[in-house]
Amino acid sequence: MSGAIDFYFDFASPFGYIMSEHIDAVAAKYGRVVVWRAMLLAPAFKVSGTVPVLGMPVKGEYFKIDFARSARYHGVAFRLPSRFPLMTTLAARAFRWVNDRDPAKAKQLAHAIFRAYFVDDVNIAEEDKLLGIAAAQGLDRHEIGDAIHDIDVKNRLRALVDAAIARGVFGSPMVYVDGEPFWGTDRLPHVEKWLATGGF
Amino acid sequence: MSGAIDFYFDFASPFGYIMSEHIDAVAAKYGRVVVWRAMLLAPAFKVSGTVPVLGMPVKGEYFKIDFARSARYHGVAFRLPSRFPLMTTLAARAFRWVNDRDPAKAKQLAHAIFRAYFVDDVNIAEEDKLLGIAAAQGLDRHEIGDAIHDIDVKNRLRALVDAAIARGVFGSPMVYVDGEPFWGTDRLPHVEKWLATGGF
Numbered sequence: 001m002s003g004a005i006d007f008y009f010d011f012a013s014p015f016g017y018i019m020s021e022h023i024d025a026v027a028a029k030y031g032r033v034v035v036w037r038a039m040l041l042a043p044a045f046k047v048s049g050t051v052p053v054l055g056m057p058v059k060g061e062y063f064k065i066d067f068a069r070s071a072r073y074h075g076v077a078f079r080l081p082s083r084f085p086l087m088t089t090l091a092a093r094a095f096r097w098v099n100d101r102d103p104a105k106a107k108q109l110a111h112a113i114f115r116a117y118f119v120d121d122v123n124i125a126e127e128d129k130l131l132g133i134a135a136a137q138g139l140d141r142h143e144i145g146d147a148i149h150d151i152d153v154k155n156r157l158r159a160l161v162d163a164a165i166a167r168g169v170f171g172s173p174m175v176y177v178d179g180e181p182f183w184g185t186d187r188l189p190h191v192e193k194w195l196a197t198g199g200f
Numbered sequence: 201m202s203g204a205i206d207f208y209f210d211f212a213s214p215f216g217y218i219m220s221e222h223i224d225a226v227a228a229k230y231g232r233v234v235v236w237r238a239m240l241l242a243p244a245f246k247v248s249g250t251v252p253v254l255g256m257p258v259k260g261e262y263f264k265i266d267f268a269r270s271a272r273y274h275g276v277a278f279r280l281p282s283r284f285p286l287m288t289t290l291a292a293r294a295f296r297w298v299n300d301r302d303p304a305k306a307k308q309l310a311h312a313i314f315r316a317y318f319v320d321d322v323n324i325a326e327e328d329k330l331l332g333i334a335a336a337q338g339l340d341r342h343e344i345g346d347a348i349h350d351i352d353v354k355n356r357l358r359a360l361v362d363a364a365i366a367r368g369v370f371g372s373p374m375v376y377v378d379g380e381p382f383w384g385t386d387r388l389p390h391v392e393k394w395l396a397t398g399g400f
Contacts, residue, residue, distance in 0.1 A: 047257060047258055048256050048257050048258040048259040049251070049256050049257060049259075050256070050259065051249070056248050056249050056250070057247060057248050057249060058247055058248040058368055058370045059248040059249075059250065059370045059371075061368065062368065062370065062381055062383060065380075065381065066383070066387075069390065069400070070390070072400055073389070073390050073393060073400070168258055168261065168262065170258045170259045170262065171259075180265075181262055181265065183262060183266070184386070186384070186386035186387070187266075187386070189273070189389075190269065190270070190273050193273060200269070200272055200273070
């Protein structure tokens with residue numbers, strides 16, 4: 001029972017962001033590593049018939065409260081971005097490209113992208129802003145700029161999204177431990193109990 | 201900060217059931233009482249555009265796993281009923297009628313209805329089964345049988361559902377503490393933190 005944990009997320013997901021601040025530490029307590037997989041929710045939403053929650057009457061208003069309160073509960077800085085949600089295709093491609101070369105560096109980039117979006121209200125859909133975030137993490141701005149328009153990188157991301165959907169990923173975050181799926185930051189205690197007990 | 205906690209639920213809601221097994225004990229730790237409000241989700245779903253989750257592709261399969269795992273996590277017996285979901289109008293009317301007379305007895309009835317449905321796979325939509333559950337709790341079978349078809353009881357329930365929707369209830373369970381809404385059994389730790397800290 002010591003396989004890697006898979007962590008699927010979309011960079012526009014508040015709960016994906018909150019999970020990203022905690023999942024590695026929880027996994028490390030139980031000697032597990034986490035493989036991060038930046039994906040795109042839009043095609044997964046289409047498969048399951050899910051609609052973005054803030055667009056829903058009543059429920060959308062609730063989640064504006066819940067996003068911020070959940071962040072406070074988990075001790076994570078949070079501000080609802082002025083553009084929400086937004087396209088995260090470029091961000092996911094940048095992550096994919098870096099992750100293929102250096103997963104630790106890719107996690108560092110992912111933290112920076114999430115925090116730029118959910119703390120500093122940076123429009124991470126804008127290429128220039130995204131490249132600025134990457135450069136601030138010591139990545140080569142021009143190299144990333146080329147990568148996010150490269151056909152191979154596009155195909156690598158598409159393949160990841162297709163595989164995620166085939167596996168049953170329908171939301172963000174989704175975490176798989178020993179093949180068991182957990183959806184949502186609120187399932188982090190379940191993930192931890194699973195890790196501590198070997199399944200329950 | 202000592203007002204009553206409002207607990208809204210539908211008798212066909214697995215997470216409403218899990219919450220019902222814990223909310224009074226959590227509230228009591230902080231000197232709070234809980235007012236239970238059996239409602240009907242169908243009209244609330246219509247307002248927010250929500251669809252029953254088990255009918256959704258992919259997401260429905262996940263929740264079959266998650267319902268049972270969440271019950272195990274919370275130490276509550278659970279079996280997915282063979283008819284799920286089902287109409288809970290009669291059960292909610294029975295609860296409403298008893299609750300108007302004896303809230304403590306009504307909670308006892310609610311526990312019995314929830315457990316009959318989610319542990320013993322009893323079809324609580326059937327009047328005869330419902331009256332059997334009530335009778336087993338020491339309630340007068342004929343009195344309850346009359347009450348669930350009484351126009352005043354129907355109106356009392358309809359008024360409760362309308363008021364819940366007007367307040368913003370869109371799912372089950374929903375708990376209000378000091379006016380703050382919390383949706384889902386997974387928000388029970390947030391409820392407890394709120395009670396412990398006076399809001400966060």
